[in-house]
Amino acid sequence: MKCAACALILLGAGALSACGGSASDSAPSPAPVAAAPEQGKAEASLRISPPQIAALGLAMTPAAAARYVRETAGFAVVVGRELIAQALDDVVAARAAARQSHAALERMRRLAGTAGADSATARESAERQTTADDAALDLAEAKAAAVLGQSSRWTGDPGRELVRALAAGRIKLLRVTFPLGAAAADPPRRLRVQRLDAQAGKSAWTVTAIWAAPADSSMPGRSYFAVLEKSDATDGERLLAWATGAAEAAADGVLIPDSALVVSGDQYWCYVQRSPGLFVRTPIDIGRPLPGGYFIIGVQAGEPIVTAGAGLLLAREMSGGSGTVPATDSEP
Numbered sequence: 001m002k003c004a005a006c007a008l009i010l011l012g013a014g015a016l017s018a019c020g021g022s023a024s025d026s027a028p029s030p031a032p033v034a035a036a037p038e039q040g041k042a043e044a045s046l047r048i049s050p051p052q053i054a055a056l057g058l059a060m061t062p063a064a065a066a067r068y069v070r071e072t073a074g075f076a077v078v079v080g081r082e083l084i085a086q087a088l089d090d091v092v093a094a095r096a097a098a099r100q101s102h103a104a105l106e107r108m109r110r111l112a113g114t115a116g117a118d119s120a121t122a123r124e125s126a127e128r129q130t131t132a133d134d135a136a137l138d139l140a141e142a143k144a145a146a147v148l149g150q151s152s153r154w155t156g157d158p159g160r161e162l163v164r165a166l167a168a169g170r171i172k173l174l175r176v177t178f179p180l181g182a183a184a185a186d187p188p189r190r191l192r193v194q195r196l197d198a199q200a201g202k203s204a205w206t207v208t209a210i211w212a213a214p215a216d217s218s219m220p221g222r223s224y225f226a227v228l229e230k231s232d233a234t235d236g237e238r239l240l241a242w243a244t245g246a247a248e249a250a251a252d253g254v255l256i257p258d259s260a261l262v263v264s265g266d267q268y269w270c271y272v273q274r275s276p277g278l279f280v281r282t283p284i285d286i287g288r289p290l291p292g293g294y295f296i297i298g299v300q301a302g303e304p305i306v307t308a309g310a311g312l313l314l315a316r317e318m319s320g321g322s323g324t325v326p327a328t329d330s331e332p
Helices: 050-056 081-111 120-148 156-168 310-318
Strands: 044-047 059-062 064-068 071-078 172-178 191-195 204-207 210-212 222-228 238-244 251-257 262-264 267-275 278-284 293-296 304-308
Touching (some): 050 310, 071 191, 081 120, 081 156, 172 191, 172 238, 191 222, 204 222, 262 310, 267 310, 278 293, 278 310
Antiparallel strands (some): 044 278, 059 304, 064 251, 172 222, 191 238, 210 222, 262 267
């Protein structure tokens, strides 16, 4: 969940304000709002003179344009490299044994009917050994597929190099699981993963090498494997993961910084300066987080957002501060 460091102001109307929040990629601790609030219904505003703005210590930041693509949240675990190394060793050993037994049987068949031919009993024994080695290879490959998934990424020469890099720990293998019904059947094109306790976007990684994985018996849902490069995640570590939706479903709006948030009436808000001295309290849907803040539609890029002192504005508004006006009023 996304956290914000909040300054709480207790008011007669029961308003709670939060300011100076820190950035992260998950929602704050209260339950996410399912849909964006009805902004026209809930917005309110007040007018503050320049001396009052200075006295309150208000600071403003222009709203930055942003694009939001809904993400599906899930969990990831870093697969232990000893498991990968063992699976690789089993396949290599089984493949070598099968190759040797096939070569021995083929040599016996070529010599059949010659003075140096092996006995029928020896040939039958070689055939049995070949069959057993083929079965052992099939089993080793099946076990490896359970560890690495049914993917062409780890077959052939490039795949063997990939598996060796995984076994050596140069790159990490993630097993990512999304809840039932939350993810599509096809593997996502991109994943974003982050530590459970990460703050301000630290230790966040983007993953693009993704393929299907067997179902996770410990967590109902749809699972995928993914390769994580250039990270310090450790074997067995659990991470948060987000699957990015289709680019065509993106929406354009602005980023509201964490530090702009205030809370009132079980709703998150920010103050936007629509014109000099006129501040409009605008609702925020915390179900649409972005790194460093939240996505919102209805605010124009470049409009000043109050990022310091928003809680004081809320207190002034709720206590009947001077100059409270309808949200549609303009500067006189």
